[in-house]
Amino acid sequence: MRIHLSRSCCSLGTLRRSARQHTEAVLRFISSALVCWVCLLCACDGSVLPQNFIYPLFLHTKDYNEKIASMPGCERHSVDSVMKEVGEAVAEGVTNIILFPKIPDDVKTNAADACYDPAGLIPETIKKIKSAYGGRVNVWTDVALDPYSDQGHDGMVSSDKRGDGGRGRIMNDETIEQLCRQAICQARAGADVVAPSDMMDGRVGALRDALDSEGFTDVSIVSYTAKYASAFYGPFRDALDSAPRESSNAPPNKKTYQMDPANSREALIEAQLDAAEGADMLMVKPGMPYLDIIKLLKDNTNLPISAYHVSGEYAMMKAAAEKGWINERDVCLETLLCFKRAGADAILTYYAKQAARWINEDGLMRLKK
Ligand code: PBG
Numbered sequence: 001m002r003i004h005l006s007r008s009c010c011s012l013g014t015l016r017r018s019a020r021q022h023t024e025a026v027l028r029f030i031s032s033a034l035v036c037w038v039c040l041l042c043a044c045d046g047s048v049l050p051q052n053f054i055y056p057l058f059l060h061t062k063d064y065n066e067k068i069a070s071m072p073g074c075e076r077h078s079v080d081s082v083m084k085e086v087g088e089a090v091a092e093g094v095t096n097i098i099l100f101p102k103i104p105d106d107v108k109t110n111a112a113d114a115c116y117d118p119a120g121l122i123p124e125t126i127k128k129i130k131s132a133y134g135g136r137v138n139v140w141t142d143v144a145l146d147p148y149s150d151q152g153h154d155g156m157v158s159s160d161k162r163g164d165g166g167r168g169r170i171m172n173d174e175t176i177e178q179l180c181r182q183a184i185c186q187a188r189a190g191a192d193v194v195a196p197s198d199m200m201d202g203r204v205g206a207l208r209d210a211l212d213s214e215g216f217t218d219v220s221i222v223s224y225t226a227k228y229a230s231a232f233y234g235p236f237r238d239a240l241d242s243a244p245r246e247s248s249n250a251p252p253n254k255k256t257y258q259m260d261p262a263n264s265r266e267a268l269i270e271a272q273l274d275a276a277e278g279a280d281m282l283m284v285k286p287g288m289p290y291l292d293i294i295k296l297l298k299d300n301t302n303l304p305i306s307a308y309h310v311s312g313e314y315a316m317m318k319a320a321a322e323k324g325w326i327n328e329r330d331v332c333l334e335t336l337l338c339f340k341r342a343g344a345d346a347i348l349t350y351y352a353k354q355a356a357r358w359i360n361e362d363g364l365m366r367l368k369k
Contacts, residue, residue, distance in 0.1 A: 048336045050093030050356035054140060054306070054348040057082055058239050060102040061121055070235035071311055072318045074350055076102050079125050085353070086129055090137055092356035098140035098195060098348065099125060102240045103147045110156055112148035116181035123189035130190035140222065141186040143179050143207065144198035147240050151248040154198040155257065159249065163256070168249035170257055172200045179203055180210035187216040195222040195283070199257040205277035222306060223279040226267035226293050229258035232286045232312030239311070267293050271301050279303065281346070286310040288335060291342040298343025307344035309335070314350045329358050 058068070058076045065075040077085060086097055101121045107114045114120060126139050144154040151157045155175035163169035175198065183194045194211070196203050204223050211219050237243035244252045259266055271282055282301060284294045285308035298305050317335070321328035332351050339347045349355065 053352035054096040055352035108150040112145035115148040116185040126189040138192040140193040143196040152244040157250040197224040208278035220280040222281040223274040225282040229255045235311035294342040304345040306346035309349035
């Protein structure tokens with residue numbers, strides 16, 4: 001199901017192709033809820049609702065769950081546990097989930113070919129979720145090589161030493177070919193939204209063309225448009241064991257392809273490119289320290305904006321809450337509300353299920369005083 005933003009009932013900007021049709025599934029959304037998916041996600045600025053959330057789930061191939069030390073409350077789920085978790089999220093009104101796989105080391109290579117294995121963890125899990133929950137949940141996927149890369153990079157690393165510090169370079173165009181294979185594989189399994197987090201140049205247009213040429217005009221692209229080279233991703237990299245490897249031929253950081261935290265204007269360039277290449281929604285990441293970027297994009301594009309409330313932000317909140325130094329519920333709901341105020345239509349947060357529960361329990365539509 002493609003989440004059609006170009007012809008939704010909210011008038012969004014000009015997309016690269018304007019003649020897309022609503023799919024049956026989206027029409028069902030519209031007729032059942034009287035508003036389209038976009039309107040649901042974008043519902044009123046001054047409140048935050050479960051429909052605004054995208055719930056990230058870590059999964060692995062084991063048949064039991066593993067706790068993630070730096071992310072209390074999050075786990076690496078078995079596939080069965082993912083199914084249960086999705087059911088609980090849907091019951092709370094969270095209808096968008098995104099999957100992040102922890103892949104065993106022996107499967108990882110520089111080219112990350114396992115990312116398009118149709119029998120892989122992600123495609124198999126998508127199929128299960130879609131067959132159990134069908135149109136009640138939108139399955140988002142991560143498009144990037146890092147979970148499958150033995151270098152811990154989002155792209156392939158060259159064997160030459162022509163990069164910074166006499167190290168290898170990230171191979172932009174070769175990586176994009178792999179990303180297209182990955183996205184097609186995910187779409188074949190039933191993904192509704194592909195979300196490229198890799199930051200290669202030109203990947204949104206290439207993904208749109210690749211998906212369309214395989215008949216997946218219904219699959220949406222949510223682009224990580226302004227993704228910063230941030231220290232806030234540490235706990236996520238623990239969860240997936242996906243940090244750039246010291247042994248890598250490439251630099252042990254992602255600064256050559258992720259954005260400089262000192263730079264805001266580059267976000268505008270990225271937004272223009274992504275819009276022209278056919279992105280359906282733009283993402284800013286991390287979230288809280290980058291509210292100015294959310295506002296900047298909101299004011300300068302007509303596409304919907306999402307914010308990624310990342311692992312380090314979550315970990316800090318959890319740690320302070322565990323110490324009894326903050327009121328977790330109030331701080332969390334205030335934070336999520338602030339994302340909305342800054343201009344985020346959708347919020348990707350590890351708190352999604354819990355926050356939805358708080359909102360539903362209290363009948364909250366607005367942060368309680
Ligand atoms: C990598 C990816 C990262 C996150 C999402 N996708 C980490 C990175 O860029 O190294 C971080 C999310 C978080 O910290 O919660 N493709």
